[in-house]
Structures are given as C-alpha cells and as structure tokens.
Amino acid sequence: MPTHQLIAKVLKNNALNESITVKGWVRTKRANKNVAFIAINDGSSLQSLQIVAEVAKFEDVLRRVTTGACIAVEGLLVPSQGKEQAVEVLANHIAVLGEADPESYPLQKKAHSLEFLREVAHLRMRTNTFGAIFRIRHALSFAVHQYFNDRGFFYLHTPIITASDAEGAGQMFRVTTLDLEHVPKTAEGKVDYTQDFFGRSTNLTVSGQLEAELGALGLGLVYTFGPTFRAENSNTTRHLAEFWMIEPEMAFYDINDNMDLAEDFVKYLISYVLEHCPEDMQFLDERFAKEEATKKAEERSAMGLLQRLHFVTKHSFERITYSQAIEILLNSSYHKKGKFVFPVQWGMDLQSEHERYLVEKHFEKPVIITGYPKEIKAFYMKQNPDGRTVAAMDVLFPGIGEIIGGSQREENLEKLSQRMQEMHVPQDVLWWYLETRKFGTCPHSGFGLGFERMMLFITGMGNIRDVIPFPRTPKNAEF
C-alpha cells in the first residue's frame, strides 16, 4: 500500500503534529521573501491542503512548483496560522513528480469558461467544478446500485451489440468488421451481411429494455445500467450520442407500481447525493447562484439548487393523464394569448414548451403524465381499455424536461402482435420477445432514467456535456 495519505482523510482525521506524506497537483503558489504557500489538491475532496515551505530551504525546488505541477510533500501537520484553513503542512521534503510549464499549461489559477474546459477535457478533472461533478457522478452511480440491491433487484448486463433495430428509438451506430473500402455484395447488389462478423447486420444498443424484460420474466426484479448509443444529429444541452441509462424492469408491477417506484427511486438518488456529497453540493449550490445572477430576471430559477433538491424530495410528484394535461394547456393563459408555437390539441405529442409550462408554470414541481395516445408511443406499451391510449408514463423535471420514460408493457400476445403489425415492427426478428408473451406471460412494467439528465438536475449544470467525463456528440469524439 502507498505510504501517502489522501487529503480528504488528512483533513478529516486532524492527527496533529504527526509527520505525513501527501501527493497531488498544485493549484496555486503564493510566496514572499521568506515563505511560500502551496495549495495542493489530489482529487479526494474539494478542499486543497496548504503546504508551507521556507523559501531559503526550498529555493530550487520551489521554482519548479508551478500551477499544475504534481508534487509529493512530507511534513508536519500543524494547526494553520491562517484563517482560511484549520490545518496545514510544514514541509520537510518536497519532490516534484511532474513539472508543468506555466507558459503552456492550459489551466490557470482563475476561472475558465465551461466551453474552454470542454476543449481540454483531459485536464478539466483538475478543476474544482469538475472534481465536484465527477465525485458526485460516482456517488450517484453507487446510489443506483445501492437502491436496487436493497430492494431485491438484480443487476442484469444487457448486450451492447444488438441485431434488432426494431425498437425504432432513432438512428443507430452500425457495428461491422467488413472492409468499408470493399464491401461484399449479394447477387442483388446489396450489402452481404452474412459475411460480417455476426453473420448479420448489427448495431450498438439504443436501449436494454427488451432484454431487460426477458430478465424480469424470470428473475422478477432486474435493472440495467450501461451505455446507450444514439446516432441522432442532436445538438442540444440535453443530448449525447453516448450516454448511460438505468432501466429497471419489474414483473407483476402495473403502471401505478411503476410510477411509485420511479418517484421513490429519484427521491432516493437525490437524498443520497445530498447526504454523501455535502461539500461538493455546497460548492455547486454557490456556483449555481452565481450563474443565475447573470441571467435575466424572468429566466432565473425560483429556487436555489439545494433548495430545489430538498423541495423535490419532500413533495409528491403531480400525477396527471395526458388528457388532463391537454385540458390544462387549453385553459392556460399561454394558450389563450397564443404564446405556444405549437397548437394544442388532443392527439399531438407534447412539445418542450408544453412540458415546460406544465412543470415550471402550472404545477411548479415534477409531473408524471400517463395515458398517452397510442399513436405517439412505442409498440410494446400496454393498451388501455379505452382503445386509444396506452399505459405510458413520462416523468418531467423542471429545466430538464423528460428525465424518465416508461410504461406498463403489453403482456397480451395477440394485442402486442397486432400492434407490431400496425407499426411495421418485424415480428420475425423479435421472435424471442414475443415468446415471453406466449409462455407464462404476466403483467410487468419498467422505465428508463437518463443518468446524465439526473446528473444535470442534481448538479445544476446547464449542459449535459459537462456531467460526463468525455462527451460524445456530433463532430466530437476527441478524448
């Protein structure tokens, strides 16, 4: 085991007047004739540790201790004479593990724009903001597993490479080992996929749901948590080409059980992060407040970040049907004054502006909408007795929009098969999916939570590219 200590532990333990060794990256150095102060951060916490070094003793080494350099320090942990920190280390020995030429090192001891930091994503983890974000990202991942494990769910690894593009969830990335310069053709002149690696056309997964359903109809309660790929040319603050999705699937759950789980799950995740990352969350709360202050009054959030998170955990989500949503929109002053770009009428898909109105203006809290017209939803959703709606549910969050999409699944073989026919979903490719309805079918439900969208909500960040270490977006796969 290494002999050095994590700064997070050093600050917590407060084992005063003991000799310790710490290693980390220099954030700033301040010096006068006699003494130099070095703030080093090792990523273990938001806090940096202050190193105090006598200039006379360390003159040569101090010249190489610049912002961004990596150093190892051995010294005595003592109470700080300064006001900003409780303890500091009186350096006895300083070793420069890696220099950082201050003229060319991109990060300076000043605030950088998020856009700039995206261009140096290989270094941005060394900043306060991204350190906090990725520590929280870890905690949030951990919370997901904790939640499901505690409730008897099994973590199911669904495939990344799939043959079915039947779900119709947008453009897919093709997976192939064929030589693109010399693609084998069939007699009819089409691409001969029988010569491809899997002997058929394959893609990266757009959802683990169909396979998760197979798991639920055997293991009972399962969830997936893995990468998901969409080749859509989406350029927004809420879309990635590669993102992480959590998809629980539950046997014997109806749409109401599904909603209960979704609400409880999301609240748990928020509470977990609030409890386990108080320092990072405090930092992001202040950051959020500064960001808000630069906005126009009408665009400002009514609540601070922490305030909003606490609010969400304490209040129940509003639950309405699609028809009720249309009713509310039709009666709204926005509609009457013609403020909506897209006209409101039963049967249309709710546009961003409508969802935002419901969540941010009308209810001012998360909203779950159920009972959508079957025409605008996927083939596998359970058809309601009214013959025109399905047991779908969308969970809408302020500032984010749709954070969860789910449904009770159609367990009736005939109805499912008929719907697939109507929507031109190839049944021969999905024979295995249909067999679960043929053999021992049962009511079941599930949903998908966009992990990065949850991150956006919890961290208060405005752009999804800033809550994943290395974002994949159209024209960007640099790192």
Add this chain to the structure above:
RNA sequence: UCCUCCUUAGCUCAGCAGGUUAGAGCACAUGACUGUUAAUCAUGGGGUCCCAGGUUCGAGCCCUGGAGGAGGAGCCA
C-alpha cells in the same frame, strides 16, 4: 437536420466609417514585500485577427464558400 448568434494574445473580451505600429483585464516572467488565501504593488514579453477565395489603392472590419463552437427547435433519456 433547421433557425439565431459567435470565432481577435494562454483565457475572457473590446475594436472602427474600410486607413499607418491591433488594445484591456486576467494569466505568465522578472523584481519588491516578515504568514499568504484565485495575495498585493511595479515592470516586461506575448498576435496565422478560424480557414480559403473575392471586392478595394488599402480588409480584423465588406461579400462568397467552408470549418469549429454556443443557444433554441426537432428526436429523445
């Protein structure tokens, strides 16, 4: 993919009616300073004005095309 905006020093940005040598703040370097807190003060170095073409006596500025970025929309998580 559509609409709008942006691209000038390492970073954030200013620049004019199209006119000689392109500016500021921060960062960085050097010096000063008896414990600093993104230290302070002084001095200094630093430019492919995104790329290609065009108009013009003359283009950072005007025109055409391209690339990249941001925000919004659609698609969705």
